[in-house]
Amino acid sequence: xxxxxxxxxxxxxxxxxxxxxxxxxxxxxxxxxxxxxxxxxxxxxxxxxxxxxxxxxxxxxxxxxxxxxxxxxxxxxxxxxxxxxxxxxxxxxxxxxxxxxxxxxxxxxxxxxxxxxxxxxxxxxxxxxxxxxxxxxxxxxxxxxxxxxxxxxxxxxxxxxxxxxx
Numbered sequence: 001x002x003x004x005x006x007x008x009x010x011x012x013x014x015x016x017x018x019x020x021x022x023x024x025x026x027x028x029x030x031x032x033x034x035x036x037x038x039x040x041x042x043x044x045x046x047x048x049x050x051x052x053x054x055x056x057x058x059x060x061x062x063x064x065x066x067x068x069x070x071x072x073x074x075x076x077x078x079x080x081x082x083x084x085x086x087x088x089x090x091x092x093x094x095x096x097x098x099x100x101x102x103x104x105x106x107x108x109x110x111x112x113x114x115x116x117x118x119x120x121x122x123x124x125x126x127x128x129x130x131x132x133x134x135x136x137x138x139x140x141x142x143x144x145x146x147x148x149x150x151x152x153x154x155x156x157x158x159x160x161x162x163x164x165x166x
Contacts (some may be wrong), residue, residue, distance in 0.1 A: 015111050017159055017164045018101055018113055018154070018161050019092075019101065019161070023092050023093060023101075023150065026091055026092045029090065030088065030091045031090055031099065032084060032088035032092075033088065034089050035084050035088070036081070036084060036085060036088055039077070039080060039084060040081065040148075040151070042077060043074070044082055044148065045078045046070075046073055046074050046077050046079060047141065047144060049070060049138065050067070050070035050073065050074045050137075050141075051064050051141055054067045054069045054070070054137050054138065054141075057130070057158075058131075058134055058138075060088045063116040064130050065146060067070060067137075068123055068130075068133070068134075070161070071116075071119055071120075071123075071137045071140075072120060072123065074116070074141075075116040076121050077160055078112065078113065078116050079113070081114060084108060085109075089102060092093070093120050094127065096133045102141040102154065102156075104150065105147065105150045105151055107160055108143070108146065109147055111143055111147075112140065112143045112144050112147045115136070115139055115140035115143050116140045116144075118136060118138050118140075119133065119136050119140055122136060
């Protein structure tokens, strides 16, 4: 499918149900659903700890090393959840990314990954001083919160759908 075809397909309205019967069955039986269910709250916990360390550095000027390292750990967990999420999407929907049901969440995930990767590159290459580096981390975290909200809303929609769909 061409790139414009993928955008058109994602723009089409899906059936009222988020998952087909077959997709729901695959979702419910794959171990990758459990993996995502474990990694998502883990990533959020790592995010909260890291956010506290970054904000502490920005407020006090101390703890730069811990804050910087925590963003790298958060980025590693993000990469892990992205790879396992792509596998989950392949099992459930038959394609690694950009399945119509999760198209926009996947698109925004790439922005989140880009910002986190920019942080790691800037840290590694010393392209940014500590203050702008931590501001870049906050931008990456703001994007992460938006993306996490997208996924939580999708999870809620799936639960509501399951309640009305036999």
